[in-house]
Amino acid sequence: MSALVDAAILADHEKKPRRAYIGASSLGDECSRKIQYRYLDAPVDEDKKFPARTLRIFALGHVLEDEMVKVLRMAGFDLRTQDSKGKQFGFSIAEDQIAGHIDGVICGGPNVIGYPCLWENKTASDKKFNEFVRHGVAKANPVYAAQIAIYQAYMDLTENPALFTVVNKNTSEIYYELVPFDAELAQRISDRAVNILTASKANDILPRIAQTQDYFACRMCEFQKTCWDSQ
Numbered sequence: 001m002s003a004l005v006d007a008a009i010l011a012d013h014e015k016k017p018r019r020a021y022i023g024a025s026s027l028g029d030e031c032s033r034k035i036q037y038r039y040l041d042a043p044v045d046e047d048k049k050f051p052a053r054t055l056r057i058f059a060l061g062h063v064l065e066d067e068m069v070k071v072l073r074m075a076g077f078d079l080r081t082q083d084s085k086g087k088q089f090g091f092s093i094a095e096d097q098i099a100g101h102i103d104g105v106i107c108g109g110p111n112v113i114g115y116p117c118l119w120e121n122k123t124a125s126d127k128k129f130n131e132f133v134r135h136g137v138a139k140a141n142p143v144y145a146a147q148i149a150i151y152q153a154y155m156d157l158t159e160n161p162a163l164f165t166v167v168n169k170n171t172s173e174i175y176y177e178l179v180p181f182d183a184e185l186a187q188r189i190s191d192r193a194v195n196i197l198t199a200s201k202a203n204d205i206l207p208r209i210a211q212t213q214d215y216f217a218c219r220m221c222e223f224q225k226t227c228w229d230s231q
Contacts (some may be wrong), residue, residue, distance in 0.1 A: 006052035013055055021092070022196060024100025024154075027189045028146025030217060031209040036196050037223040048222040061123045064167045065103065068121050068174070077109035079119060091154040098193045102151050106163060113178060114160030118152050120144070126170040133175055137164050138182075146189045148179050153186040205230065 022039045029035055050058075072079045081104040083089060090101035104119040122144060124132065131140040138145040144164070152158050161178035168174070199206050210218055213228045221227065 009052040009055050013050065021097050021099045022193050024091075024098070024150045024193075025147050026143070027150060027193055028143035030142075031221065032192060032196055033206045033208055033227060034217075034221055034223060036200055036206050037226065039196065039200055042223055042226050044222045045225045048224070060169070064123045064169070065121050068165060068167060069104065072106075072119075075110070078107040078115075079104050079109075080107060089155070091151075093154065094194070094197055097197050100147070100151060100154070102155060105155070105157065113163060116157060117160040118148065118155060118157040118162035119165070120148050120151065120162060121165045121167070123167045123169050126168055129166055129168040129170075129173065129175060132166050132177070137177055137179060145179070145182070146185060149182045149186040150189050150193075152181045153183075153190065157181075158183070 018041050019038070022035065026035055026038060069079060069081060081088065088101045089105060090099060092099035102118060103121050105116050106113070106119050107116045109115065128140070134140075137148070148162050148164060152162055158181040161180045164177045164179050166175040166177075196206065208218075208227060209215065213219070213224060218224055218227070
């Protein structure tokens, strides 16, 4: 049973089209070359491909996000996740080569936050959840912080702080954080996206982030072999 289910999950994943743009959700990664490889659809190392278990974790995140949408609306928040055509809200620039899709916009509700505001939701294990509680998103996960800033900028939702929520997958606790717009971060991330796109169009591969592949980020990267085998 396990083998059959896992094989079906992996086969379904392989059918999904690859992104043909630089995704805003990854622009906060510390390595620009990694982001560039994703944009260029470079081959993922065989030992770094997602197993079926990881894909199930991703799927569970979507289920918990849907539940979060439901409870926020139950609490009286006017949370909108789709436009009039039933499509997810998002933005695209540079001839659709840089794009992102947001979780939602809260347009009204109880007098506890400002409206309208960006809503971004994540799920996390108990350990990571507690890091958000102790340190906030900017320190606990700079990639998420960059994602929020760039979404606020391009969705014109800079006036009010974004509502960032995290669901604890172990305990079902919910973390709430109001994230003010960081204009400097948004500009830096936007410039980075343009730089990656410009380099890619010129067939220039950006520098590595480290001098050896033993660097932690390199060991975890899905393009480690592609990166370090190249000259």
